[in-house]
Amino acid sequence: MIDELQAHRQAFREEANELLAELETSLLEWEDCPEDQGLLGRIFRAMHTIKGSGAMFGFEAVAGFTHEVESALDQARSGKITCSPRLIDLTLRARDHIRSLLDEAFGGAPADLEVTCQLKSCFQALLQPAPEPAALPAGPPPSAGQERTYRIEFRPRPGLFANGADPLLLLDEVRALGQCAVIAHLEDIPALEEYASEACYTHWDLVLTTDQDENVIRDVFIFVEDECDLRVEVIDQVDLSNGEAEYKRLGEILLEKGDISSDGLEEALREQRRLGELLVAKGEVAPGRVDAALREQQQVRQARQKRQAASEFSSIRVPSQRLDILADLVGEMVSVQARLTSAASVRADAELTTIAEQVERLTSELRHNTMIIRMLPIGTLFNKFKRLVRDLSRDLGKEVEMVTVGEETELDKTVIERLGDPLVHLIRNSVDHGIEPPAARLAAGKPAAGVVTVTAVHSGAYVLIQIHDDGAGLDPEAIRAKAIEKGLIEANSELSRKQILDLIFEPGFSTAKAVTDVSGRGVGMDVVRSNIRSLKGEVDIDSVKGQGATITLKLPLTLAIIDGLLVSVAGDFFVIPLSHIEECVELTRQDLRDSHGRHTVTVRGELVPYVKLRRRFKLPDQPPDIEQVVITKLENARLGLVVDRVIGNHQTVIKSLGPMFKHIDVISGATILGDGTLALIVDLNALCNELGLQERERELGLGR
């Protein structure tokens, strides 16, 4: 680029020398016939080019001096001053001086500064007083630094396109200045027969939040300022908002912009509907106008909120106990709100119903926000593992690299606290049993260093955590042999690959042949599974022998509140976690007879075992003619729960049963319904476990 500039400068010097030579000739000719306008034009253009190009290539001294000469010649050209021998003499001297200035710029002898001043003042004396030249638009725009929100109304005249301007490019330019909303007004586009295809009918409102000066915005429209009406107003800045996040109301904005009259506004306000809809319906204002005003309102609010957030402390520390209390209180609130809603629906009182709906909305927001407060990024937990992996691999003489993905994924505080132990166990397993020693890895054609990847991602109301290693993987045959040896399965049972892999989660199963120092301390995968299940989560394993293993944990975002399905059995209420429910089917007397005493139903061609909650909870045995089976799915097993009636969705705050009922494990808690009655929350995991292997084996036996 430097060389390029140097080449340009050299080109300029040659050109200037030619021009100066031409200038001399022309000046001498001009002296002979001063009436020749063509000659004067040539002289002027030569000076003009020297000045313009000189400035372009950085010869300020040349440009500055030539400017004075050019001004005089321009006035001569327009007849303001006459061609006098003095002017020609001065111009010739100026020409010589320009040459010496140029020589100086290219490293020649310095030009006489006195001559510069002298000639300049001579030319100025010749001149008619001219208006001060306008300031150059060049140079960086003054940065205002402070963020402001502007309302820009850009109304091009129909003839905008005639000068080759493209308004869309200008809008893009404004958009690049900051956060910007653009609203196009199409109301003025005429019907097709009156439409002139070369006219501009659209106009725009822009709401721009930027730290740039108003002049910068006006500069965008500088080329079209004569062909448009442009209004730029500051509608929000730091000292305007007084720390309030609220902005003007819709009516005020429309009034301020002159889109509606105050009479029209007042009339509309007398009717209690959404103002925007009303005004449009009444024909007071076009929908686009209302839209523009609403966008403006929204953008200013956002800007103010952002500012507020920035001005306050970015975070505060609160003892976690207080958050637990808050969560409890919100739980109570949800229960009370449910009661209020049901009470209101019984009374059929419109006013009470409205209040109940408002409380419901607020409660739901409150609940959501409280949940967010309790969220922590899982990265805090991941950091601990880096050290763990490093120490472990050194002790075991392995090379292991730990990669974590999704550290920013947030989970409920309680979940994170209780996730530590199972995760440590799983990562230890991966490093200890999964990753092979470097020699074995090289022999298998893998890089010497193994990689353990821990990934956390959101998936609906769940967070999925995956622990993946590229080690030896699990050997289904070895697992099968071991399970038979331990008596977990029959020697002749036929299991799918998945079912075999799942066996490692069974109590009393450990694949490590020798108990190493690191894992295999009697804490098996079954403990991991029960830990995760106590968090209402699930564990899943997948492995390809020789290529590694992946363990996936599926955890709910929060523990305090769950979405459940409310059912009733013999007049008592139960809640089944909705996330595990697949579908509900009917169970008739005929179905019962057809199943010949086996507790199974056929759902879409598949046999699903079921449990009668009536029997399990020893409730009076008078089932209705048609019972309902709620089909649940836990990991890979399906289980039906037979109930009398399915009532519907129920958002549930989990209350613990208290120490007295600690030994009851098929009930994970209780919740209070809208009318004050109690519903018990069924713990599907525990119920499944309770039915035990016996049931499952029967299922497997039946299935094949």
Next chain:
Amino acid sequence: MSKTIMTVDDSSSVRQMVGFTLKQAGYNVVEAVDGSDAQRKLAATQVHMLITDLNMPNLDGIGLTRWVRANPSSRFLPIILLTTESQDAKKQAGKAAGATGWIVKPFKPEQLLAVVKKVLG
């Protein structure tokens, strides 16, 4: 497809500099030494934008602008005038003749590109 810009100036150094800047930014450049040269070349070449000096022999920038606007095939061609600050009246005349915008000499390459972006995209 990169767009073609015609630069019209009787100063070869300005043409060279403008041309170089535009080419660096990925535009095709057609050069013309004055208004009438530009007229000839415009008839033969598809051009997306015109950057012209004001003071030129034969046909000046204003005349060229009027001609371009009167010509149906180039009526909406963006035209940028190169002016000097002393030529405010000229600038107005240029606008009246139908120029899209202007840039004041001296300018830096980035200023030129900003103006090109403004009218050409």
